[in-house]
Amino acid sequence: MVESWSFLDTVESNFRPLVVIELAKGTKEETIEWFTKRIVDKKANGGAQLLIKPLITENGVENIYLVGASHLRLLLGAETVGLVKECSDNSMRAFTYSSRKTFKDFADDNHSFLTMAECQYIIKHELENLRAKNEKMIPGYPQAKLYPGKSIVRRLLTSGILVQIFPLHDREELKKLRHSWYGRVKVGYQPLDDIRCYFGETIALYFGFLEYFTFALIPMAVIGIPYYVFAWEDYDKYVMFATFNLLWSTVILEVWKRICAILTYRWGTLLMKRQFEEPRPGFHGVLGINPVTGREEPVYSSFKRQLRIYLVSLPFVCLCLYFSLYVMMIYFDLEQWALDYHKENESNFSSLMLYVPSIIYAVVIEIMNRIYRYAAEFLTSWENHRLESSYQNHLILKVLVFNFLNCFASLFYIAFVLFDMKLLRQSLATLLITSQILNQFAESLLPYWLQKRYNRRMKKRMCSQKTDRDLSMAEQVNMEKEMGTYLGTFDDYLELFLQFGYVSLFSCVYPLAAVFAVLNNITEIYSDALKMCRVYKRPFAEPTANIGVWQLAFETMSVISVVTNCILIGMSPQVDALFPDSKMDLVLTVALVEHLLLAIKFIMAFVIPDKPRDIQMKLAKLEFESLEALKQQVRAFQMQLHFLLIHH
């Protein structure tokens, strides 16, 4: 096998490994041969026309392959995936090979025109679009069925022959990025463009949002500090804080859309055409004809899926919600018990005991959230959604509802059933701080520590004390393939979403929440950066134009927070005292204010344009140009036709 690859080296003398393919140990020779042949085969023969090389370590061949591509191949691939790059005239345009000369920094020998992340994305796209021709199965594995048009890589993955595909780190670049990102202690912005070049748009957009959100919280935090310092307990001050908070949270979410448009325009993803969505890898069904594409592929009745959703998933989610409420009631019993204990034997120990139920509850909530997450993933996968986007939406909805209830139910209960503002403040603080500490620990520090320990063991086993830089390709691949896989930005956004809930839902009783959020987010940026650079395998870049469903989730949270804050303010004794004669007037005033605030929110969301004016103009210009080009085509065709009609 190994020898037959030698001709590739002559074709492309500077083979640069970009992506690693790991096949299962003991994969049959004929399968490997067929698969690698398909990868290197000409496009015209239905191949991917990429370069592939086996990785040779001291233990010999280990079924690990390095994939690369010629520069030309990558440029053509960039056109296929619809990459948008900057032109010499500073406008953003979809890259095409024929118009390559008009792009900024393009030169036939400039191999850094495409970033490494882009190259890896192109290779991933080409590999995933390597489709079966008339193979009925994967050679050597009769149980792994194929049909014309089925993605070979996806079938290899689902049948376990292909263990994983992952892009290689670029140790040089990574070191530079690490240095400018979190290497030195500095006040300033993250190098978002560099992050985007290295990790792709989805991850860069998450860090952009995290940074923006942190900055946006600072005004709240600054206003919140004097409440703690001077122990302000006047409700007119709380009212001011809450009102500011509500309007501010609307503004920051609207402004984020604009900033997001600026970022993704610069990165080209705002203009990228949506690709036709293929079925997700896990989707299975009986072979049939897809009514949209007319191709033979597995189909699964939408009715059966609806049945699974409404008869199994929905009841299960309800059950979990009920269970979560049940746990909450136990927590309140514990809380009561701790209080009684403290009253009976007052001591340092007993006053410490007062915090124990809250801490236990916070830990239990985190555990329940994580267990539920697995259940939700299992159920959503069992619902057998055809598209990844539909799968993601159902998963996010399930997880969001449960997390929301799990985290905030006890606070709602304390606020609106027990009417105990002191307990509310205390619970809020405990929940917020505990969950932040747990998250930072579980998400970054623990994996980092494990990774570090593993790396040390690895290096010892290799009996060498080289630094990272001197690692051979084989060592690098072997180290990276054992690293954890980054599962996407879901958990990171979820954490921010819950944090936003803690900050905004009850902002008028605990103005200090914003301060903790800001402090957490600053360390979060560092720990997330550490996690991306040190703990996980490099993830494939994913182009994206916005933060998707999370925008909606944050906006919903900010609507709910209008309601909760208005009620809290209405319930406060100080506001109560303003209406000594009639509780009725109080409630009516609160309701009126609430409706006004909601109306203002909606009007603001409507009035603030989602895209800044200059981006709008640039988009209009591009649209105009493409319409003009189309018109020119039609006109040229019509003239030809007229000419023909006249001369015949």
Added chain:
Amino acid sequence: MVESWSFLDTVESNFRPLVVIELAKGTKEETIEWFTKRIVDKKANGGAQLLIKPLITENGVENIYLVGASHLRLLLGAETVGLVKECSDNSMRAFTYSSRKTFKDFADDNHSFLTMAECQYIIKHELENLRAKNEKMIPGYPQAKLYPGKSIVRRLLTSGILVQIFPLHDREELKKLRHSWYGRVKVGYQPLDDIRCYFGETIALYFGFLEYFTFALIPMAVIGIPYYVFAWEDYDKYVMFATFNLLWSTVILEVWKRICAILTYRWGTLLMKRQFEEPRPGFHGVLGINPVTGREEPVYSSFKRQLRIYLVSLPFVCLCLYFSLYVMMIYFDLEQWALDYHKENESNFSSLMLYVPSIIYAVVIEIMNRIYRYAAEFLTSWENHRLESSYQNHLILKVLVFNFLNCFASLFYIAFVLFDMKLLRQSLATLLITSQILNQFAESLLPYWLQKRYNRRMKKRMCSQKTDRDLSMAEQVNMEKEMGTYLGTFDDYLELFLQFGYVSLFSCVYPLAAVFAVLNNITEIYSDALKMCRVYKRPFAEPTANIGVWQLAFETMSVISVVTNCILIGMSPQVDALFPDSKMDLVLTVALVEHLLLAIKFIMAFVIPDKPRDIQMKLAKLEFESLEALKQQVRAFQMQLHFLLIHH
């Protein structure tokens, strides 16, 4: 002049006049010659390549011209405007001349493949896109400036040389349409497809919405009748009615989106690509470079426009709103005076007098609405919006806010300040019925009567007693050019919007409103049909994919109605009696129910898909096909390239 046209008759022996152009009396010969030459000139020379003929009446040439086009020209024009037609395989596709054979009912000699309305739309589009080349002004009129790319027709219109352009009626078709539409008394649907063929999509969609809305109101009306018959005054029944009403109004608005998608898919407009929007005719400014198109055209600073909007228009609108409230207060004084008068000298006359203030007020409201409408049009035009769509949005917003306040302020005042449910019911009935009668009269019957009188006089003057069918072309044109111009569906939708307000805002105190609305709408269909067919000039067809901003307006109204109905129910003595101990509990319960209803509304709007599944599938199929075609192109190009690279 007249003689020089004779050659056109030989080119196209069956010249079919489609559109009439009326130039001002005394327009200079050179202007006419230049303009007509540009119209008939070849596309390649920058002309419109249409056919034109002067209309010869007994009084000689009157500067009226008939415009037509050859069948081939119309087909090419259909491609330019992006018409979507049905293919032989029942799918809808953008018409192109090269793929013409694949379309249903296409044959080279089938001149009815394009409907007359489509042909007229194409001619209008071609005329409006007849652009100045290097003329600096309109020949003969140095004050009418031109610049390269300026639409000639728009400049002729704004400088008053061109009086009007309108499409001709087809007396045959119109008679058939009238017969099937409102000729016979029948229970059944309107011939929407025929209306669309004759009047275009915008008008057909209005009638479709009117019909749908009427059907949708029937359940409310049916449930409302027993309230009147059995004089139900129990609030538990009203609560039931209001709850049904609220959910129902959400459902009907969501279902309308689906029906609208079905209609516009069938008509092809759902798939039509948006054309690049040119500046509206009335837009003026200093010549400059448009940053989007790069063309020289008038530009007007957006800052100046904002100043006009916020420093003039906004204060003016506020002033009008204040004035409207002032008139309302006078009405209440009058009402009080009538009541006092009735109490002092009780007689038939005085009890009749009780209704006088309401009727006067309803009339005054209608008058104020109409005057304000003119002011709003003037102001919005003065704001100098570049695009027609932006002009329309600002106009609609101004008119909607004022009309809403003008029509409903008194009802809100009675309901939530006076707490007088009896007066509310009475006012609601008076306002609703008076405005309906006034509208029907002012909109259709009066113009119809005027038109009829005028026609009779015209015919007498012509000294002939021919029937419509026998009219010569000259007589038809002369008659139609004097008819009023239909100004679009704005007023018709506005009327429905206000009616929806009367029905839904206070539905729980006056369930009979839906009955009146249904009755009004049935006659409205007939009177609007009469108006379209008999009173007005034929309007140009306008392709449209939905009812636009009106969908949003209706949805906003249904949100407001949730709030008003909940408050009304909460205020009722019967519901009051359910909470004998605590008014607080009552208010809190009402607020809770209101928030729940609003949440249900939003969830319903989110869950019900905007397009039916089969339309979604068809759209996905089209998108897939176009993506595939693009991919094929790219692939073919790449193969060529690879071939070249290998062989050189």
